[in-house]
Amino acid sequence: STMASPxxxxxSHSALIFSGSLLHKLENHPSLRLPxxxxxxxxxxxxxxxAKKIDDDDTSSRNVSVHDDDDWMPNAIxxxxxxxxxxxxxxxxxxxxxxxxxxxxxxxxxxxxxxTTQEKKQLKYKLAQAKREVKREKRxxxxxxxxxxxxxxxxxxxxxxxxxxxxxxNQQQQQxxxxxxxxxxxxxxxxxxxxxxxxxxxxxxxxxxTFIIEYNALDEELAAMRGDRSGIPPAMxxxxxACVALDTKALGCTNRKDQPDKTxxxxxxxxxxxxxxxxxxxxxxxxxxxxxxxPMAYKIVPxxxxxxxxxxxxxxxxxxxxxxxAEEEHTTDNSTMTVENQLSLGLIRHPSSLYxxxxxxxxxxxxxxxxxxxxxxxxxxxxxxxxxxKRSDRHSFAGLRIYTCDKxxxxxxxxxxxxxxxxxxxxxxxxxxxxxxATVIKDEEEGDTARVLIVDLALEKILSVQxxxxxxxxxxxxxxxxxxxxxxxxxx
Numbered sequence: 271s272t273m274a275s276p277x278x279x280x281x282s283h284s285a286l287i288f289s290g291s292l293l294h295k296l297e298n299h300p301s302l303r304l305p306x307x308x309x310x311x312x313x314x315x316x317x318x319x320x321a322k323k324i325d326d327d328d329t330s331s332r333n334v335s336v337h338d339d340d341d342w343m344p345n346a347i348x349x350x351x352x353x354x355x356x357x358x359x360x361x362x363x364x365x366x367x368x369x370x371x372x373x374x375x376x377x378x379x380x381x382x383x384x385x386t387t388q389e390k391k392q393l394k395y396k397l398a399q400a401k402r403e404v405k406r407e408k409r410x411x412x413x414x415x416x417x418x419x420x421x422x423x424x425x426x427x428x429x430x431x432x433x434x435x436x437x438x439x440n441q442q443q444q445q446x447x448x449x450x451x452x453x454x455x456x457x458x459x460x461x462x463x464x465x466x467x468x469x470x471x472x473x474x475x476x477x478x479x480t481f482i483i484e485y486n487a488l489d490e491e492l493a494a495m496r497g498d499r500s501g502i503p504p505a506m507x508x509x510x511x512a513c514v515a516l517d518t519k520a521l522g523c524t525n526r527k528d529q530p531d532k533t534x535x536x537x538x539x540x541x542x543x544x545x546x547x548x549x550x551x552x553x554x555x556x557x558x559x560x561x562x563x564x565p566m567a568y569k570i571v572p573x574x575x576x577x578x579x580x581x582x583x584x585x586x587x588x589x590x591x592x593x594x595x596a597e598e599e600h601t602t603d604n605s606t607m608t609v610e611n612q613l614s615l616g617l618i619r620h621p622s623s624l625y626x627x628x629x630x631x632x633x634x635x636x637x638x639x640x641x642x643x644x645x646x647x648x649x650x651x652x653x654x655x656x657x658x659x660k661r662s663d664r665h666s667f668a669g670l671r672i673y674t675c676d677k678x679x680x681x682x683x684x685x686x687x688x689x690x691x692x693x694x695x696x697x698x699x700x701x702x703x704x705x706x707x708a709t710v711i712k713d714e715e716e717g718d719t720a721r722v723l724i725v726d727l728a729l730e731k732i733l734s735v736q737x738x739x740x741x742x743x744x745x746x747x748x749x750x751x752x753x754x755x756x757x758x759x760x761x762x
């Protein structure tokens with residue numbers, strides 16, 4: 271569908287993109303850095319086999335003897351035909367006598383006597399210990415066997431992958447060699463044709479019957495057949511990212527006629543918000559301490575975002591984003607891209623003016639004053655994911671949630687519940703990411719200034735808890751070096 275000129279202040283509109291070249295430009299251009307979200311039909315992976323089927327008839331036909339069970343007791347006699355001969359009963363009686371426990375002891379003078387209660391307890395305890403030891407040895411042997419089988423399977427998988435890589439490499443070399451030979455042959459044929467007088471007539475005839483091949487569309491079709499989704503349309507830009515793309519004229523037109531509000535990071539307000547968040551968590555912590563449960567091993571400490579935070583965000587210059595990035599766009603790429611029939615703007619959810627305005631201000635500030643790549647964070651239960659490089663090369667290091675403050679709210683800042691924050695932090699910590707929350711405060715005196723607040727919800731260990739004492743933990747939180755490690759994606 272052809273994109274018409276968008277209405278002003280359409281901060282709730284998403285951009286649906288149908289062009290592969292436009293997707294690559296949005297994600298890879300150094301002044302754009304706008305990764306998209308694939309919204310096409312996902313292809314089922316070839317390696318995803320069907321679940322193993324269980325044969326009910328074979329399972330029901332199995333006859334497991336009670337004598338093979340480790341928990342078999344002497345008084346649990348099992349006979350399939352109680353009306354048969356006495357052979358089974360005689361055999362069971364013999365087993366009973368063989369496994370019967372004798373509670374008698376022989377005195378030094380050779381006389382037998384019954385065991386005392388204490389002696390019976392000691393004997394039963396020894397027998398139980400021996401039985402548990404046998405079970406433990408069996409479990410250990412089974413565990414070692416499973417580990418050995420897993421190692422063998424892993425070695426086999428590595429071997430198969432190595433063979434596949436070698437086969438692909440050989441095929442590529444063979445294909446390259448064939449292409450070179452074909453190229454040489456074509457050059458020779460071309461030279462021979464140049465010697466003939468009819469070369470012009472033949473070329474004209476060939477051109478009349480030749481179809482024009484669009485190699486970009488062909489590459490996209492091949493990638494779709496392989497199941498690739500990176501850089502393959504259709505893809506979507508969230509409303510905030512779409513607004514920034516429109517502001518930078520990456521989509522062919524501007525988002526609004528008036529200039530967007532100036533945004534700055536406010537350290538003082540951020541610290542006040544962090545303190546208010548900490549105070550809001552105290553009732554939940556006190557209620558948790560009164561419960562008859564083990565003490566909490568971790569606590570959440572809201573603080574000013576400093577870990578892995580680009581320094582340029584705190585050193586904002588007084589400049590206009592639209593003009594600056596538009597100049598960068600023209601200096602880096604002088605070619606003008608026609609975006610007709612390549613994208614469409616529209617609503618994919620009910621518009622929320624306050625939330626969209628705050629999200630747009632936060633997104634625009636992060637995009638304008640840093641080199642971060644920002645994408646949608648719905649997969650991790652947050653609004654935005656922050657990358658310190660291209661999404662194809664790096665993992666995201668932080669998830670960001672956007673909160674808004676209702677005008678009727680008595681508090682100056684939005685204060686989510688302690689349980690909401692705890693669930694978000696646990697999710698991000700499990701994924702080895704920072705948990706960030708953000709909001710925007712409009713200055714009443716300066717109507718065109720939006721103050722961006724970003725708080726880091728740090729997860730700290732309570733070292734006085736017994737579980738950390740046993741493990742010998744001495745550091746309260748994960749170091750910044752450890753948090754930033756492992757962000758590079760492994761490539762084949």
